[in-house]
Amino acid sequence: MKAITLTDPDNPRSLALTDAPMPQLKDGEVLVRVAAAGVNRGDLVQAAGKYPPPKGESEIIGLECAGVIEDPGTTGRAKGEEVGCLLAGGGYAEYVAVPEGQLLPKPDNLSLAELAGVVEVACTVWSNLGMLAGVAEPHADGTAKKVLIHGGAGGIGSFAIQLCKALGCEVATTAGSAEKLEYCRELGADITINYREQDFAEELRGWADVILDMVGGPYLEPNVKALATDGQIVVIALQGGAKGEISLGRMMPRRQSLHATTLRARPRTMKADIVRSTVEHVWPLIEAGLIRPNISATFPLAEAARAHDHLDSGASTGKIVLEVR
Numbered sequence: 001m002k003a004i005t006l007t008d009p010d011n012p013r014s015l016a017l018t019d020a021p022m023p024q025l026k027d028g029e030v031l032v033r034v035a036a037a038g039v040n041r042g043d044l045v046q047a048a049g050k051y052p053p054p055k056g057e058s059e060i061i062g063l064e065c066a067g068v069i070e071d072p073g074t075t076g077r078a079k080g081e082e083v084g085c086l087l088a089g090g091g092y093a094e095y096v097a098v099p100e101g102q103l104l105p106k107p108d109n110l111s112l113a114e115l116a117g118v119v120e121v122a123c124t125v126w127s128n129l130g131m132l133a134g135v136a137e138p139h140a141d142g143t144a145k146k147v148l149i150h151g152g153a154g155g156i157g158s159f160a161i162q163l164c165k166a167l168g169c170e171v172a173t174t175a176g177s178a179e180k181l182e183y184c185r186e187l188g189a190d191i192t193i194n195y196r197e198q199d200f201a202e203e204l205r206g207w208a209d210v211i212l213d214m215v216g217g218p219y220l221e222p223n224v225k226a227l228a229t230d231g232q233i234v235v236i237a238l239q240g241g242a243k244g245e246i247s248l249g250r251m252m253p254r255r256q257s258l259h260a261t262t263l264r265a266r267p268r269t270m271k272a273d274i275v276r277s278t279v280e281h282v283w284p285l286i287e288a289g290l291i292r293p294n295i296s297a298t299f300p301l302a303e304a305a306r307a308h309d310h311l312d313s314g315a316s317t318g319k320i321v322l323e324v325r
Contacts, residue, residue, distance in 0.1 A: 003060050003093035004304045012047035013309065015092075017302040020060065023090065023097035031071035032083060032098050036116035036298075037091035038064040039307050039320040040155065041237065042264065046089075047308065053089040054265055061304075062091020063264065064120035066112040067324070075100040082106040084119040086275055088264055092304055094324060101272025104279055107287045114293040117319035118286070121159040124263050125212075126282050127274045128234045129160060132259060133210045136167045136281070148200070148208040148226060149173045150215055152189060153180035155319040156236070158294040160212055161187040163282065166290040172208065174200050176314070183317050187294075201225035212236065217244030220258075229254045236261055294318025 003020035006012070025031055043061045045051035053059060069081045077100065084104040090096040106115050129135045135145045147164045151157040152173030164171045165188035172191035173184045181192040193200045201222035208226050213219055216238035223233050224247055235258070246258070263274070285291045296318040299307040307320050 001094040002301075004062075004301065006047055006061075009049060012044065012049070013305045015047065015061075015304040015308065017304075020093060023058070023095055025071065025073040025097050027074050028100055029097045030069050030073050030075055030077055030100060030103065032065070032067045032085055032096050033070040034065045034067040034091065034094055034096055034324045035112040036066055036324055037062045037093075037301070037322045038117045038120055038155075039304075039311055039322060040064070040120055041239070041311065043092075044308055044312055057088035058090030058096070060090045060093050060096075062089060062093070062096070063087050064116060065091040065096060065324075066106065066115040066119065067096075070095065077103070082112060082115075084115045086119050086123050086263075086271060092301065092322065099268050099272070101268060102275055104275055105283070107283060109287060109289065110293060113298065113321050113323060114295060117155070117295050117321045118159070118293050120263070121155050121319065122282050122286075123271075123274050123278050124156060124236060125160045125163055126278045127263060128236055128259075128261055129163065129210065129212060130281060131274070131277055132261070133232050133234055135164055135169055135210055138168075139209075144168045144170060145209045146170045146172070146207055146228070148204060148211045148223075149189075150195075150211070150213050150219065151175065151239075152184040152187075152192070153317045154214075155294070156212075156214065157184070158187060158318045159291065161189050162291040163285070165189075166285045172200075172204055180317060210234065215240040217241040220244040220246040224250055224256065227251075227254070227256050229256070231256050233258045234261065235259065236263075295321050297321075298323050 005018045008014035066084045085098045086102040153175045173189045174195045204226040211233045214237035218240040
């Protein structure tokens with residue numbers, strides 16, 4: 001098969017379409033002929049040599065894809081079934097082996113390319129905001145949760161805004177330009193903050209029940225200031241760095257909590273639970289049109305380096321997808 005290979009470990013853009021061995025199926029896996037693969041910031045970090053796949057997983061970049069089952073293996077699934085795939089690696093290729101528990105059905109109103117850009121963000125956002133932070137559950141007095149989403153114009157942020165609004169939450173978000181803030185408002189954000197010009201911690205002091213953060217260390221203390229009593233901070237990426245200071249003395253009397261999570265490194269059994277819950281709770285919202293895919297750009301698989309450049313530039317909104325076939 002053809003797959004994207006990093007030809008120079010010292011150059012994260014040395015992504016070339018080369019020959020690669022076909023995946024060998026293990027028990028409980030299916031072989032998927034890939035139609036499209038989503039591009040994520042984790043892919044950029046892996047290409048830079050700082051985010052290797054978990055032991056035993058494919059070294060090929062790519063955390064999500066969509067396509068058609070070519071070989072159902074021992075699973076009993078049907079050949080030709082259209083599926084989305086949550087991956088630990090392997091998406092930037094013509095074929096990928098996928099554990100059955102990490103397959104998601106294709107909604108009728110999505111193309112395979114759109115599905116490829118939804119899988120990883122849906123599972124990430126739902127596992128953190130829905131399963132962990134409980135944003136779908138109102139307060140005891142019946143009022144909805146207030147959610148602050150950093151990076152609202154990105155792939156994760158775009159999906160998170162729509163999910164939270166579909167669940168009835170009040171949503172605030174940060175972004176770095178007027179154009180991106182307008183994009184967030186179009187998705188349903190109630191409060192938009194330009195982090196280059198405004199101090200979100202002062203604007204939202206004590207407001208947020210839940211904060212979804214991709215920045216990491218530098219935002220720890222400001223997030224605590226923006227957090228309400230009994231609030232939760234969920235850190236899912238470290239774009240600003242891994243270290244920062246936080247005031248436990250401020251958090252303790254307010255019963256606030258901090259969670260740091262990642263999806264890729266979880267055991268397959270846990271990923272299967274996340275996939276099942278995502279399909280149960282999020283797929284109906286997609287099928288009803290309450291959450292729409294936000295594909296801002298597509299590139300042929302052979303132009304993966306250009307896709308990484310585009311994502312790294314910060315100019316894109318929503319998701320970027322590689323078209324494999």
